[in-house]
Amino acid sequence: MTGTERTWSITELAEEFGITLRTIRFYEEQGLLTPARNGTRRIFADGDRVRLGLVLRGKRLGFPLDEIKKIIGMYDAEPGEVGQLRYLLDQIEQRRAELEMRRRDIDATLSDLADLERRCRADLERLSV
Amino acid sequence: MTGTERTWSITELAEEFGITLRTIRFYEEQGLLTPARNGTRRIFADGDRVRLGLVLRGKRLGFPLDEIKKIIGMYDAEPGEVGQLRYLLDQIEQRRAELEMRRRDIDATLSDLADLERRCRADLERLSV
DNA sequence: CTTGACGCTTACGTTAACGTAAGTTTGGGC
DNA sequence: GCCCAAACTTACGTTAACGTAAGCGTCAAG
Known part of the structure; x- marks a missing residue:
């Protein structure tokens, strides 16, 4: 209990x-x-x-x-039959692909932001010295 | 040219x-x-x-x-003055935080999907043997 | 017993991000 | 000069994801 x-x-x-x-x-x-x-x-x-x-x-x-x-x-689908399981595995693969694409987009954006930040800091340096 | x-x-x-x-x-x-x-x-x-x-x-x-x-x-903001640059750096930091949260969410979801896939494959194994 | 605080159900309003006509222009090929 | 494909400008329609009343039920506390 x-x-x-x-x-x-x-x-x-x-x-x-x-x-x-x-x-x-x-x-x-x-x-x-x-x-x-x-x-x-x-x-x-x-x-x-x-x-x-x-x-x-x-x-x-x-x-x-x-x-x-x-x-x-x-997540909460009951085990079910073989066909269901194969379908579910296929769905999982699709979501995974989607999520991995998003992660690539995120990493690319983070990289762009990092570049931008470097430039900003360089500009600040020039102005403050 | x-x-x-x-x-x-x-x-x-x-x-x-x-x-x-x-x-x-x-x-x-x-x-x-x-x-x-x-x-x-x-x-x-x-x-x-x-x-x-x-x-x-x-x-x-x-x-x-x-x-x-x-x-x-x-991205295409002109260098500008110091205040602008500081503001921009602050904005960059906010976006970065947002994006990193998203990446954590993605990783958590991918991990859930991996769990689910393992269970699926195990179920398939049981059914096919 | 009545009065809130909390919860419930319609039901219409709102914003974002386009879709979908409908009618007009325009520049290049015959 | 004519025509058509490619563009253009209104302008109303649509879907998703709630917001926002308005009006009603209920139950524990005073």
């Missing part, structure tokens, strides 16, 4: 993640979250909280919500 | 980058591009082409256009 049965209210999660109630409700509406209910009130369990974290991580990466939904959906 | 004075038409650039004419015109409207004109027709020089590449890289990273505008604006 793992005693870690803590739950969260919608405001608690919103404050923790720095988002609004509307956003959380919207994510549920879009099928990204499926919190339990106590009457009409939403009750968020540990799994819901983790999923919300994944959604926000996807957002920080600039993915649209329906893409994020697919990615997260991959 | 560098003889590399080649120019491009709007359709040429659109085809090269796989975007529409509308998109290019929209970017100009937003001040992201400022091609020369021959009468009413847009003439794109080498610099315009590079800028367009930077815009699209920013888009792949999921940045909004006005953010992209600021970042690109940093």
